[in-house]
Amino acid sequence: MNPKPNTADIDLTDSFEKIPVQIFKNAREGSESVARTIAALIREKQAAGKPCVLGLATGSTPKNLYAELVRMHQEEELSFEGVITFNLDEYYPIEPDALQSYHRFMQEQLFNHVDIRPENIHIPDGTLPKDQVKAWCLAYEEKIAAAGGIDLQILGIGNNGHIGFNEPGSNVNSRTRLIALENTTRLANSYEFSNMAQVPRLAITMGISNILLARKVILLAWGQHKAPVVQRAVEGHNTEQVPASVLQQHPDCTFVLDEQAAAELTRFKSPWLTGECEWTPKMIRKAVSTLALSVNKPILMLTDNDYNDHGLSDLLVHFGPSYDINLMVFNGMKNCITGWPGGKPHVHIPNHPERSEPASKRVILFSPHPDDDIISMGGTFIRLHEQGHEVHLGYQTSGNIAVGDEFVTRFIDFVAGFDDMFGIDKSHVSEIMEDARAFLRTKRPSDMDTTEIRAIKGLIRRCEAKATCRYVGIPDDHIHFLNLPFYETGKIEKNPPGEEDIRITMDLIRRVKPHQIYAAGDLADPHGTHKICLDIVFEAIDRLKQEEFMKDCWVWLYRGAWAEWEPYEIEMAVPMSPGQVIQKRNGIFIHQSQKDNVPFQGSDAREFWQRAEERNAFTAQLYDRLGLPHYAALEAFVRHHF
Incomplete structure (x- = not known):
């Protein structure tokens, strides 16, 4: 007779989840785990003398996965010679060498660095005449069948639940086809393009039925912005309105998530x-x-x-x-609400979020881009200076890719007119300006900016940041442009952070010896720059934490450009009056290159000043609903304990 199970020993943590979930601390650890799964499958197939057929995804999600597979090839003799790949999708129409092309993405991220045979690579063709697409799609499916079917399909997930480019409403029996992209998808992917008009309206994608035929499926999702749709796919109804939810009927599907992407699952929420x-x-x-x-x-x-x-x-x-x-x-x-973010001097307030001493603190405000300081914590930034603290700005990147070409042309015209007006010898300047003009006249969407163009764009943003600091009252010698090297690729895709990035950051911290550090904890940034900048700050702090001055340093994380802290997370809330909201708005307006049609804006069509004001007002409204004091706006912070 079997003993009766003890219900107290049954783990109900995942009881709401209809798809198996693996959760890792961050995207890197999750990607490494999936890479090991893929490597084991490749070696298993090699040992059996069979090809390994992989279905591959593109976008920012699998980048760490492909980097780890490349490392395993280079350092652990993982061979791709017997691997056959089929990619999920491609924009249509698009040239294979375009910066946003998935052909180019796969070559740069994986294929150029491993020993895969070119004839074993299959990616949808974005250059076909439209009347040939249907026949091509049928042939693509026949190639998959001839290869023996897909052994392992890697997926990402869109904010609207799409897998591949199967938009909401795609039938579970849908096949490889040309599909119209939803505007939400185009907006979400617009960060890859200079402006929304350049984002293709169509794409070729494998259908849901093709994905379900794969013997094993692994869906990857990283970041807070993916958490709501992950919850709907994993815990919600199986519905074609959330295409990823149909994976509930797959016999061997796993969602691999980082902690942020898993945050809305019931076990955490x-x-x-x-x-x-x-x-x-x-x-x-x-x-x-x-x-x-x-x-x-x-x-x-x-x-x-x-x-x-x-x-x-x-x-x-x-x-x-x-x-x-x-x-x-x-x-x-x-008790977390305070108008004194640097602590109220010479007054001991029990349970106040900050220390009262020293009365005047040295502060470093790290800003990933040259406007995150004023956008995300402008009210606090202004208040820290007005209350007598020594505020230093550490602008971590140049932000040059977020400047539109028309701004470069405008400033070239200004420089040329300035020289003409005052009769300045401009031979070298004129040569640079003319080269820049010539490049912009013939620039294609697939072209990277030249070094000179990037320098001009970086200078535009530097001047705006300096003007904002002067508006607040920050002296020039407290403004530090770090120009971290990881950012300077000229593309959306950044390099991994390196030793030079960390050294530059450590040098500033050592020089200032701050009592407070403010850093951007906004991990919903779709470009990933905020995450890299935060990792660099954390690594610098970790290496410096044994130094004597760090014992008096507190680290506060702000958000606001893309998301906001939940009320229960907030450890310091700095209120703003209606007048202070306007003061912050005027500071944001100084960043003229980031108003109106901002390149690479992401899925949020609002201007940054609108995002900031509405988020700050919404936080204040939540506090009001909770019965707490009502303010026009609140900026929120969470303390990081190192």
């Missing part, structure tokens, strides 16, 4: 619903603030019934009654 929960202060704050917002009540108005009706009876057992819990959370969140 509401862990109290999946079994036993460790009630840390942060978890209590999360549960109570989530409950208050879901029932649309201020925190102090929540009742025992509210807790019981929403799966929080365990919280009452350990910390109840509701009155005590409500008061604890309310006071904790209220």
Whole structure:
């Protein structure tokens, strides 16, 4: 007789998930794990004398995966000689050498660096005449069948749930075909193009039925911006309106996620619903603030019934009654609101987010691009200076790729007119300017900017950043343009951070010896620059943390350009009056090259000043709904403990 199972030993953590999920600390660790799976499959097929047929994806998601496969080929003798590949999709129409072409992507990311046979590479053709596409798609499927079918299909996931370019509504029986891209997809991919008009409206993609025929499927998703759609695909209904959700019916499919992409899964979003929960202060704050917002009540108005009706009876057992819990959370969140981000000098305020001493602090504000400082924490930036702190700006990258060509032309005209007006000898300058004009006149979408053009664009952004600092009152010798080398590729694709990036950052920290460091924790940035810049700051801090001055240094992370901290995460909330909101807006307006039609803007069509104001106002509105003091806007920060 089998013993009766002890229900207390059953792990219910993943009970809401309809697709197996593997979660890793970051994209690199997840990619390395998938690379090992692929390598094992390749070697298994080689040992059996059979080809390994891989279905491959493009975009930013698999870059770390391909980099690890290249490393394994170079350092661990992983051979791709017997590998056959079929790519999911390609823009249409597009030339194979265009910067945004998936042909070019695959060559640069993988194929140029391994020993795969050219005849074993298959990628949809974006140059076909339209009347030949249908026949080509049928032939593509026949090639997959002739190769024995796909052994392992790698996928990413779009913000609207698309896999490949199978947009919402794609039939589960859809085949390889030409498809019209949704505007949301074009917006999401517009960061790869200079402007929205250049994003193709069509694409060739394998169908959902082709994907489901693969013997094994691994879907990769990284970053906070993918979390909502991952939750819908994994825990929601199987529906063609979320194409990735149809993978629930695949017999061998796994989602591989980093912690940010997994954040909306019930096990993380509401862990109290999946079994036993460790009630840390942060978890209590999360549960109570989530409950208050879901029932649309201020925190102090929540009742025992509210807790019981929403799966929080365990919280009452350990910390109840509701009155005590409500008061604890309310006071904790209220104490995080301060108009003194550098601490109120010479006044001890219990539970204040910052120290009062030293009264005047040295501060480094790291800004990934030359405008993230004023966009994401402009109110706090201004207040720190006005309250007497020594504020230094560390502009981490030039930001040159985000300047439109028309701005270069405008400034060339200005320089030329300035020289003519004052009769300045301009022989060398004229040569540079004329070369720049000639390049821009014939520039194609697939062309990278020349070194001179990038330098001009970087100078434009540098001048805007300096003007913003002068608007705030920051002296010139407190403005530091770091120009980190990883950024200077001339493309959206950046180099991995290197020792020189870390050394430059360490040198600034050592020179200033700050009491506060502010850094961008906005990991929803679709270009990835914020993430790389944050990793560099963290590595620099880690190497410096034993030095004496670092014992007095606190690190605060800001967001705001792409996303915002959740209320339960916020450890310092800096309020702004309506006048201070306008003051911040005027500071943002100084960055004229980033107004109106901004290159590589991503899926959010609003201008950056609009994003910032609406996010700051929304945070204030959430605080108001929770029953906390009501302000026009709030800038939010989370402390990083190193």
